[in-house]
Amino acid sequence: xxxxxxxxxxxxxxxxxxxxxxxxxxxxxxxxxxxxxxxxxxxxxxxxxxxxxxxxxxxxxxxxxxxxxxxxxxxxxxxxxxxxxxxxxxxxxxxxxxxxxxxxxxxxxxxxxxxxxxxxxxxxxxxxxxxxxxxxxxxxxxxxxxxxxxxxxxxxxxxxxxxxxxxxxxxxxxxxxxxxxxxxxxxxxxxxxxxxxxxxxxxxxxxxxxxxxxxxxxxxxxxxxxxxxxxxxxxxxxxxxxxxxxxxxxxxxxxxxxxxxxxxxxxxxxxxxxxxxxxxxxxxxxxxxxxxxxxxxxxxxxxxxxxxxxxxxxxxxxxxxxxxxxxxxxxxxxxxxxxxxxxxxxxxxxxxxxxxxxxxxxxxxxxxxxxxxxxxxxxxxxxxxxxxxxxxxxxxxxxxxxxxxxxxxxxxxxxxxxxxxxxxxxxxxxxxxxxxxxxxxxxxxxxxxxxxxxxxxxxxxxxxxxxxxxxxxxxxxxxxxxxxxxxxxxxxxxxxxxxxxxxxxxxxxxxxxxxxxxxxxxxxxxxxxxxxxxxxxxxxxxxxxxxxxxxxxxxxxxxxxxxxxxxxxxxxxxxxxxxxxxxxxxxxxxxxxxxxxxxxxxxxxxxxxxxxxxxxxxxxxxxxxxxxxxxxx
Amino acid sequence: xxxxxxxxxxxxxxxxxxxxxxxxxxxxxxxxxxxxxxxxxxxxxxxxxxxxxxxxxxxxxxxxxxxxxxxxxxxxxxxxxxxxxxxxxxxxxxxxxxxxxxxxxxxxxxxxxxxxxxxxxxxxxxxxxxxxxxxxxxxxxxxxxxxxxxxxxxxxxxxxxxxxxxxxxxxxxxxxxxxxxxxxxxxxxxxxxxxxxxxxxxxxxxxxxxxxxxxxxxxxxxxxxxxxxxxxxxxxxxxxxxxxxxxxxxxxxxxxxxxxxxxxxxxxxx
Numbered sequence: 022x023x024x025x026x027x028x029x030x031x032x033x034x035x036x037x038x039x040x041x042x043x044x045x046x047x048x049x050x051x052x053x054x055x056x057x058x059x060x061x062x063x064x065x066x067x068x069x070x071x072x073x074x075x076x077x078x079x080x081x082x083x084x085x086x087x088x089x090x091x092x093x094x095x096x097x098x099x100x101x102x103x104x105x106x107x108x109x110x111x112x113x114x115x116x117x118x119x120x121x122x123x124x125x126x127x128x129x130x131x132x133x134x135x136x137x138x139x140x141x142x143x144x145x146x147x148x149x150x151x152x153x154x155x156x157x158x159x160x161x162x163x164x165x166x167x168x169x170x171x172x173x174x175x176x177x178x179x180x181x182x183x184x185x186x187x188x189x190x191x192x193x194x195x196x197x198x199x200x201x202x203x204x205x206x207x208x209x210x211x212x213x214x215x216x217x218x219x220x221x222x223x224x225x226x227x228x229x230x231x232x233x234x235x236x237x238x239x240x241x242x243x244x245x246x247x248x249x250x251x252x253x254x255x256x257x258x259x260x261x262x263x264x265x266x267x268x269x270x271x272x273x274x275x276x277x278x279x280x281x282x283x284x285x286x287x288x289x290x291x292x293x294x295x296x297x298x299x300x301x302x303x304x305x306x307x308x309x310x311x312x313x314x315x316x317x318x319x320x321x322x323x324x325x326x327x328x329x330x331x332x333x334x335x336x337x338x339x340x341x342x343x344x345x346x347x348x349x350x351x352x353x354x355x356x357x358x359x360x361x362x363x364x365x366x367x368x369x370x371x372x373x374x375x376x377x378x379x380x381x382x383x384x385x386x387x388x389x390x391x392x393x394x395x396x397x398x399x400x401x402x403x404x405x406x407x408x409x410x411x412x413x414x415x416x417x418x419x420x421x422x423x424x425x426x427x428x429x430x431x432x433x434x435x436x437x438x439x440x441x442x443x444x445x446x447x448x449x450x451x452x453x454x455x456x457x458x459x460x461x462x463x464x465x466x467x468x469x470x471x472x473x474x475x476x477x478x479x480x481x482x483x484x485x486x487x488x489x490x491x492x493x494x495x496x497x498x499x500x501x502x503x504x505x506x507x508x509x510x511x512x513x514x515x516x517x518x519x520x521x522x523x524x525x526x527x528x529x530x531x532x533x534x535x536x537x538x539x540x541x542x543x544x545x546x547x548x549x550x551x552x553x554x555x556x557x558x559x560x561x562x563x564x565x566x567x568x569x570x571x572x573x574x575x576x577x578x579x580x581x582x583x584x585x586x587x588x589x590x591x592x593x594x595x596x597x598x599x600x601x602x603x604x605x606x607x608x609x610x611x612x613x614x615x616x617x618x619x620x621x622x623x624x625x626x627x628x629x630x631x632x633x634x635x636x637x638x639x640x641x642x643x644x645x646x647x648x649x650x651x652x653x654x
Numbered sequence: 655x656x657x658x659x660x661x662x663x664x665x666x667x668x669x670x671x672x673x674x675x676x677x678x679x680x681x682x683x684x685x686x687x688x689x690x691x692x693x694x695x696x697x698x699x700x701x702x703x704x705x706x707x708x709x710x711x712x713x714x715x716x717x718x719x720x721x722x723x724x725x726x727x728x729x730x731x732x733x734x735x736x737x738x739x740x741x742x743x744x745x746x747x748x749x750x751x752x753x754x755x756x757x758x759x760x761x762x763x764x765x766x767x768x769x770x771x772x773x774x775x776x777x778x779x780x781x782x783x784x785x786x787x788x789x790x791x792x793x794x795x796x797x798x799x800x801x802x803x804x805x806x807x808x809x810x811x812x813x814x815x816x817x818x819x820x821x822x823x824x825x826x827x828x829x830x831x832x833x834x835x836x837x838x839x840x841x842x843x844x845x846x847x848x849x850x851x852x853x854x855x856x857x858x859x860x861x862x863x864x865x866x867x868x869x870x871x872x873x874x875x876x877x878x879x880x881x882x883x884x885x886x887x888x889x890x891x892x893x894x895x896x897x898x899x900x901x902x903x904x905x906x907x908x909x910x911x912x913x914x915x916x917x918x919x920x921x922x923x924x
Contacts, residue, residue, distance in 0.1 A: 088898065111841075133752065136745060140730075153745045205890050487826070517826055520844030520866025524798075585798060585867040586825050 054207040056451060059492045060443035060460060063470055064452060066115035067094065067395035068274060068440050069216070069229050069312060069387035074120040074192060078391035079128040080163030081406035082156050085393035087196050090118055091203040091211055094395050102407040107394050110401060110521060111468070113439070114447050115210035117387075118200070119229040122215045122244035123170070126192045127185065128152070128163070144176055160408055171223040171346035189243055197236035204235070206448045215244035217273070219251035221291075223346030224282040226253060227275070229312065229387075230260070233453040234269035241267055252291045254300070257307045272456060275382075276312035276389070278364070279320040279337070280345040283355030286364035286380055301371060301379040309457050313361045313641060314386040314438040314465050316405050317345075321384070321463075321607075321641055322362045325353045330545050331563060332609065336465070338633065339433025347428060365644060366533045366541035369601045372648070373535050383459030383499045383643030384605070386438025386466075397466035400576070402436035402616040409434075414624035417617040417632070432617045432632045437465040441640070443497065459499025459643040462606075467522035467638050472515045473498040473606045475645035479511035481590045487513045498606075499643040504650040509596035514548065515588040516608040516640070524583025526551060526567040526609040526637060530591060534602035545607075548591045551584035569612045571635050576614050576622050583611035598649060605644040609637045690728055692721055700724060755905060763904060767896055773885050775896045782895070783888045786835035789851060790876035793831075796861075797823040798868035808871060811859040818871075825867060836880070843867070851877075 071078040072090045084102045085093075093099045096112030131145065132152050139146040148165075151158035169175040197213055204211040214231035232239050245259040253273075260271045278285030290296055313320045319336025327333040343350050357363045361384060368380030388395050391406040402411065409416040409431060416431045441462045444455040455461060462471050472487060476495025483490040491513045496502060502510050518525050527550035535541045547564040550556055556565040570579040593604070612635045621628050628634060700720040704712040712720065740746050764771070776783055794811075796804055810816035822829070827842065840848040844866030854860050854874050862869035885892065 088894075092894075092898070136749065150745065153748060202890070202894060515826060518867065520842075520847075522866075580798060588824075588826065 054446050054448055056445035060445050064114040064442045064444055064447050065468055066113050066440050067388050068117040068231060069119050069389045070116060070395050071120055071391040072118055072393045073129055074126045075391060076121055076124045076128045077163050077167060080159055080166060081391055081408050082159055083392055083407040087118060087199045090393040095209050101394060101403060101410050103410040103412055105412050107403060110398055113395060115452055117212040117214040117231045119214045119216040121218050122246045123218050123248050125189055125244060130188055168346060171220055171348060193243055194240055197240055201236050207446060210447055210449055210452055212449060213239040217245055217247050217256050219247035220345055221251055223344045223348040224284045225277045225280045225345035226284060227277060228256060229274040230271060232269060232271045233449055238267040238269040257303050260307055273308050274310055274312050275308055276315060277317050278359050279318045279340050281359055282344040282349060282351045283358035285358060286367060287358045296379060298375055298377055301375060301377040304379045305381050308382060309459055310383040310385050310461055311361055312387050313384045313463050315389040316434050317389060318435060320361050323356050323360050325356050326360055326363050336435050339429045342428050365603050366543060369533060369535040370539055370541050372601050373539055383461050384463045384641045385440035385461050386463035387440055397436055397439050399436045399614060399616045400619045405434050417620045436616045439464050460497050462498060462640055462642040464640040465638045467519040467610060469519045469608060469640050470517040471606060471608055471640050471642055473642045474513040475502050475510050477505040477508045477510055479513050479590060483513055484588050484590050487515055496645060498645060501646050503648045507598040509593045510647055511592045513590055514606055517586045523578060523610040523613045524580045524585060525587055526583050526611050527564060528587050529607045531605050531607055532602060534600045536600060549587040549589035567611050571612050571614055573618055573634060576619050578613050602647045603644040606642040608640040612637055690725055772892050772896060776885055776892050780882055783883055784880040785883050786837045787880045788878040789831060789834055789874060791831050792829060792873045794818045794821050794871040795823045795825045795827060796869040800869050805862060808859055808861060811871060
């Protein structure tokens with residue numbers, strides 16, 4: 022007991038010392054930010070970035086702190102942990118640093134503690150020496166840490182939150198001050214946040230938690246840890262308590278449902294009891310958006326669930342066999358609770374059955390980078406963690422994962438994604454509020470601009486002034502439609518390519534609905550595509566492929582297929598006014614090379630056949646829900 | 655041996671014997687090296703540490719335990735130094751290295767830079783903070799692969815014999831930009847397009863100008879070059895950048911101070 026106390030005292034001392042740097046910056050940038058009348062601009066950001074304060078990120082070697090992460094996201098050049106000069110091709114507009122709240126700062130503190138404080142604690146001393154000895158040793162410690170946490174075999178009280186409260190308090194304060202210094206309304210938004218990381222049996226139930234507020238409010242509470250509170254309902258209670266005591270606002274973003282073993286969107290509560298109305302209302306309030314694409318795979322859809330969707334397998338390889346820790350196999354029967362499209366359908370089932378929807382969420386992408394570098398471009402990808410940064414030639418083919426080294430290789434990790442937010446200004450308030458109303462979409466990296474409006478009265482001519490008409494006569498992505506007197510809903514949809522990326526292949530609408538027996542269905546409509554004169558929809562409903570211009574020997578593609586912009590009006594041809602439904606948009610780019618192709622060219626590697634070398638990057642909009650007038654949503 | 659009879663030799667030899675004895679028995683000691691005092695302030699520190707971890711004061715037994723532990727640590731620490739265990743240990747070396755770097759950073763650090771300092775920083779880095787150039791312009795999107803006959807209409811545009819809208823391909827990009835910053839144009843049209851703008855003469859249709867979307871005719875109608883901002887406009891960025899640069903600078907300076915005291919030879923290096 023005393024040894025542990027000594028360690029913790031040492032750790033907190035180390036942190037207090039290293040935390041006594043400069044104090045907060047002075048004043049803001051002066052100019053008041055004016056909100057536009059409606060969201061005119063899409064803002065790009067990453068809501069899920071780890072710095073050296075995350076126990077695993079530091080263990081994996083990351084030595085870049087909060088400030089480096091902020092500077093990089095703003096478009097500045099920073100030196101990556103492994104020495105490369107790193108810079109984004111374009112700045113981001115906002116950033117949420119989401120370090121793991123569990124034992125936040127602990128590996129850094131352990132590493133920086135005086136060794137003498139650990140003599141006598143063989144367990145920690147061994148880790149300490151491994152970390153100091155080599156990068157490999159540090160990786161091994163991190164793997165043991167994650168495996169131990171997943172398996173529940175870490176020494177009891179090792180990172181007891183109460184005992185490390187002082188360390189965490191000073192870290193949280195210092196980190197928050199830095200965020201406030203870098204938050205420049207109208208120019209760059211730095212959000213306070215953390216990641217809540219429960220993983221019962223290695224099943225991922227992680228959430229990013231982000232605040233609308235500054236350090237004056239967030240500093241009154243500590244980030245909520247999962248070690249002793251692994252039920253998301255406990256997190257929601259924490260969020261409610263925060264809002265009540267500070268008057269602030271906070272939301273949570275589930276992610277990596279793909280490695281949750283069916284538990285992220287389960288039909289039951291964590292303890293196995295049935296979901297009830299109170300649970301549904303709380304969940305819908307606290308979790309308005311889900312991160313569906315990121316480094317550890319894509320959670321939008323799976324071919325097992327959507328056999329008629331030839332694009333459903335994006336980012337699934339390597340992630341659908343076993344759970345986060347890879348300690349457990351995931352049978353396909355579990356996928357229903359693991360993928361967002363199926364969850365949206367389950368949400369409709371709940372709506373019919375209980376009158377409320379626990380899975381009424383919008384969709385975003387983010388990186389989950391553990392390098393402090395928010396990268397999602399294929400040709401500028403810094404990897405999952407600092408051991409796999411851009412100058413590691415073995416990273417694409419090396420077996421990965423989290424201790425077990427089973428089934429996952431470097432190339433399974435995606436250079437994905439970003440969060441796109443239609444907001445009235447680049448401020449904490451406007452971006453947060455847009456997330457609450459789900460006026461957001463996900464991309465796997467490219468910054469295509471996607472507009473999606475639903476209403477009952479749009480006509481084909483309305484595409485001429487799509488945005489203004491969209492807001493005037495309908496609702497944007499994330500919104501609700503109800504009533505309509507039996508008229509089939511109409512939609513205005515446009516997608517403009519990323520001017521620094523590839524042309525667009527097509528726009529699709531994904532529709533989900535539920536019949537009166539409570540069974541849910543899905544259908545995919547191809548509604549706009551390039552070269553409509555030559556590309557036709559076949560009898561099977563599938564559209565001719567766009568083609569492929571990728572030159573793997575050069576890592577290039579040509580924008581001589583596809584279209585720079587697709588714009589259309591669409592009306593649901595299969596509408597039944599009595600059925601609850603949702604509609605969301607999927608936009609596909611033409612085929613482009615994946616990051617391992619750029620690695621192969623740079624390092625002279627030969628990639629085996631099973632490595633995915635060509636992909637169609639994409640965007641997923643938040644849905645628009647239709648609810649028959651009689652029921653409530 | 656006459657030498658053996660010299661008193662001085664006897665003295666030195668005797669001294670040597672004494673040293674040898676002390677060395678062999680380990681009792682060659684400066685009493686101050688062997689004094690450990692646990693003062694009131696030390697006890698207070700131990701007590702505080704305990705309270706921080708356990709949220710209550712230690713009992714007398716626990717406090718005695720802490721003190722004994724402190725003594726034991728100090729004794730081992732000193733003995734370890736005597737045995738030279740601090741030498742050639744990569745862990746200790748790395749740890750001391752880290753500590754030195756930290757100490758060095760603190761010296762001369764300025765937490766609240768004056769406006770004069772910040773203004774100087776701003777003046778020294780004019781490009782970094784220069785406000786974006788501002789443009790008024792019109793553009794006609796020509797698609798990704800315009801026909802030669804379309805491209806040939808540039809002269810007609812300039813002579814006013816052709817209306818821009820008759821050539822324009824549909825795309826949801828503004829046909830006209832008013833008082834728009836170059837950074838915003840980059841965001842909307844891509845880097846190539848924005849970079850090209852600065853080379854275009856004002857007042858006439860030019861092109862084709864390439865963007866990420868394809869080809870455009872562009873008429874810049876007004877161009878205000880980016881000027882230096884007032885400190886108040888960019889205070890936050892300047893302060894952050896200044897602080898970051900200070901950290902790097904102090905670290906380098908502190909190291910340089912030590913470094914210059916050393917003669918360093920590396921084989922193969924001039």
